[in-house]
Amino acid sequence: MRKTVQKQVILSTVLASCDHPDAETICERARAVIPSISLGTVYRNLAQLAADGKLKRISIPDSGDRFDKNVEEHAHFHCLGCGKVIDVNLNFEQMDSCKEFLTEKMGVTLTKITVVMQGYCSDCAKGE
Amino acid sequence: MRKTVQKQVILSTVLASCDHPDAETICERARAVIPSISLGTVYRNLAQLAADGKLKRISIPDSGDRFDKNVEEHAHFHCLGCGKVIDVNLNFEQMDSCKEFLTEKMGVTLTKITVVMQGYCSDCAKGE
DNA sequence: GGCTTATTGATAACGATTATCAGTAACATT
């Protein structure tokens, strides 16, 4: 993995983001530093940085992927109104019996667990 | 909602499926009964039936949606090797404190919870 | 400095899903 200005800017952009930006938003923010950076480069580096464990890719049902500086195992809430994503402190140890069953009884190797709660935040209460 | 042969066949196809088929697979199976049925019709009816609570749409990260006759709240395991999806008996009550925090403290209205565990099943042990 | 090759920017391709639209069929009303 080669160290490039683009990669450094993309990583620091995510690290500086307190929301959970998608690739396009990250691209826009990175363009404040490197105006010529292309969306393809952003996607490429995000994938590489996620594979390298430097950031986390979050899959949101019926929506584009988001990126998170918090690489710890945690859950998310996604507002179907405004689209914002917030961290949720779910105790994943509560899932241990379930994970143990899969790994020990079923012979499964777990690599990724996705927990996304969706609905409407207080600002977007459905029907308003 | 009008009762059509297509809708009935699509629903009974899903109800008869013990795997978790995607729209294209459901379309192929439905074509055994109605050879002329189109993929668009399958998608349209699956969306309608899911909205009506007659079946469940499952979002799988980095993969197409699957459909499930089990409409109860439950989790899934998705094998990154062979692509199969199986039901996982996760006790969602273990998440109650988390859900309560969102609904009571944050004022959130929850409509959908996605829990997907991904990895490799015993037949697809990674690296083989 | 020169060489190798990973990376870039631009653009095309992709796959899953949704939208469009003219023709058809479901079903309520006579």
Next chain:
DNA sequence: AATGTTACTGATAATCGTTATCAATAAGCC
């Protein structure tokens, strides 16, 4: 049973997020 209304169909185009392609560039080793 014929009629009218309109939801639904099949075919196809369009969309969206993402990945692949490719010639040009630049990182990092010798």
